[in-house]
Amino acid sequence: MGDRCCRGHGPGHCAGFAAEGAKVMLADRDRAKLHAAEEQIRQEGGDVASVIVDVTDYSDCQKMVAAVMQRFNALHIACNNAAFRLLLRPSRSKHFHNGNA
Numbered sequence: 001m002g003d004r005c006c007r008g009h010g011p012g013h014c015a016g017f018a019a020e021g022a023k024v025m026l027a028d029r030d031r032a033k034l035h036a037a038e039e040q041i042r043q044e045g046g047d048v049a050s051v052i053v054d055v056t057d058y059s060d061c062q063k064m065v066a067a068v069m070q071r072f073n074a075l076h077i078a079c080n081n082a083a084f085r086l087l088l089r090p091s092r093s094k095h096f097h098n099g100n101a
Contacts, residue, residue, distance in 0.1 A: 010081040011037055017077070018046030025068045026050040055082045 010028075018024045018041045026041075026048060028034040034050050041048040051067040053060040068075045 010079075013079050013081065014048075015041055015044065015046070017079070018044065018048060022077070023047040023072045024049075025064070025071065027053045027055070027064050029054050055080070 014024050014026055014037065024041060024046060026034055026038055027050065028037075029052065031052055034052060038048050038050045049067070049071045051064055053064045055061060055064075065075065
């Protein structure tokens with residue numbers, strides 16, 4: 001599972017995991033970029049799905065994990081590409097601050 005998969009190092013992380021045979025769930029707020037990244041990985045032979053989320057919203061994070069479990073029935077690696085930005089601005093979620101995000 002990779003969040004903010006369409007920015008920074010995210011596309012490379014997700015494509016790399018998929019190239020090594022991982023089943024990849026992409027997550028991002030930008031629907032167009034998310035679907036473009038999903039299609040690129042699929043064209044390269046990757047087993048991929050996507051979910052639109054805002055990782056600063058705890059309920060969206062729960063939705064992201066539920067989507068992984070529904071599609072792949074397991075979560076082995078989570079790659080958080082959004083954490084750096086979250087640390088630079090206050091989170092709207094009380095869960096982020098108490099260590100449950």
